[in-house]
Amino acid sequence: MHSGDADPKVVSELARSLLALVRGESCGECLPCWHGIRQISAVLDKVDNGSPVSAEELAAVGELARTVGQGAKCGVGRIGGRLVLELLSRYSSVFQARV
Amino acid sequence: MGRVRLVIDRQAIEVESGTTILEAAARVGSKIPTLCYLEGINEVGACRICVVDVKGKKEFATACNTPVEDGMEVRTNTPALRAARRATVEMILSDHPMECLTCIRNGNCELQTLASQLNVRTVRMSGATHADLPCDDSTSGIVRDPRKCIFCQRCVSVCSDVQGVGAIELQGHGFEAFIGPPPNLKLDETRCVQCGQCALVCPTGAITEKDETDKVWAALFDPRKYVVVQTAPATHVTIGEMFGLPVGTDITGKMVAALRRLGFDAVFDTNFTADLTIMEEGSELIKRLTEGGALPQLTSCSPGWIKYVEHFYPKLLPHVSSCKSPQQMFGAIAKTYFAEKTSRDPASIFVVSVMPCTAKKFEAARPEMDTAKRYWNNSHISQDVDVVLTSRELGRMIRRTGIDFAVLPDDEYDEPLGISTGAAAIFGATGGVMEAALRTGYELVTGKTLEQIDFQEVRGLEGIKEAVVPLNGVNLKVMVAHGLHNARHVMERLKAGELKDYHFIEIMCCPGGCIGGGGQPIPTDTEARQNRIEGLYQVDAVMKYRKSHENPAVKTLYEEFLGKPLGHRSHELLHTRYVPRP
Structure with missing residues (x-):
């Protein structure tokens, strides 16, 4: 993923569409993937539609993404978690707390 | 290796x-x-x-x-592991009702313990998806609250692999996945046998016994009711666990004392009717051996097992003994013989059972279990057994009163339905019914005294056990299985005609027998089962009478009321029929 100047709309749209792929593949068996991807999606939706997002929520997203990325049972959740971590670190300007 | x-x-x-x-x-x-x-x-x-x-x-x-x-x-x-574990628990809690204080598993919940151990102090996420799922209380014995399910799949593994029933599965896929019976079906519309093994292994309160303690409280304080209680053999060594006593401790005397303090009018023992079961079932076996009938004969004490045969092997039902379980024999005797002997209105007698078992609730509610009503031809008489409490429910009732169980002095059962033998005590362990039957069967058939009364071959936790017992020139071939997965192996062989030379087979629905029943204290694991089994054999070893036919109260019951085993009245009160189920 390149890390040049990013259009926030494009980045959050990208995050959402990538996670949608993961959601579609998640089997529902292992807990971090099941809960984590769902919870992360909920926060990213807020980023995407301009709703208020707290710093705690974003911190939680990071922690969940790490947990899923390292601890999910199979590659589906692991890739999902790592994608989110990658996006968070490369486009920190997009994922800012908003009151 | x-x-x-x-x-x-x-x-x-x-x-x-x-x-x-x-x-x-x-x-x-x-x-x-x-x-x-x-x-x-x-x-x-x-x-x-x-x-x-x-x-x-x-x-x-x-x-x-x-x-x-x-x-x-x-x-x-490591810090990363601690963070990951905590995040996972937080995720689970984000979709878990925070009803710990009013949950039936409050204080004995693995999720609660884990959250405490991992020092989870906040839940930073919201958006529960299971919050609106309805509770399923369609069965007599088990309640499912899917809101509290954490997808651990223990119940699925137990139901499919240990019990071979498969009533609950992981249904659907991905974010719509849930654990339960197939979509749009309630538990009572499946082949669930209500054994309760799922409730035993559920880490939370998602699957529990149906709590009926309030019905018992109401009866205890109803002056029109004469409330009698019976305690199953397997409860004698388990209820102490809920009060901090070592697993397998014989708490019979304390349990009797506690029941009396709770206000039961008479405290009796299912062990009495366990002895009675041996008289009837042993006689039935002898009759099948001598006069013909489906052999091998299969035991019928375990209601989960009975329901299993009705669902899965209806064509083999003729092999199953027609004897009611000790619980149901007790209910029938209490509302007929005992009512008559003590000149009580049978309609006023309220029978409560303390059982290790959730399927016993189903059994007591079976429509045909209304013998006393038919015997007296009185529509005011209720089911033979009015309420079944699991071991866990009795433990909760005792806690609620503040009775300090561990320090209670030992008390004695009431007569006559409280008198029993060591043979009845071991009913609670896998192989126990077989051993009890062999002790009595040997003496009834040969007329000789059995010297070595411990049948070690049928004891222990091995899934399927066999023994050969010489009996008046015939080699009696017996088999013992526990856990329905093992039972299924036996039944498949029976169906294939491979067990024609066997005479008697004991099957218990739950692993380890009733001491591992679905209504027993949590946790019930292999070690607990082992300790409880040892506890039962210790109870047996010190009993005055160790053979069912020596039980003086059972002898009196036959003399005064029943006549003889398999007699007309026995058939009316102590035997039953089974129904094929889809």
């Missing part, structure tokens, strides 16, 4: 290859937290709580199902 050397938390250890990281870590003193793991039964690695760090691996491994490898360096407690 080879040996593997590895390092866990800087401790070098050598273990057999094939050992899991979880087991190896326990040996160096590192207890890795788990949630979905159930030794030998559920090792699917679904919850990801037991994650560990293996040097050189980018991703965490689950300790419960990852075997050790030579040269492995494992860390079980």
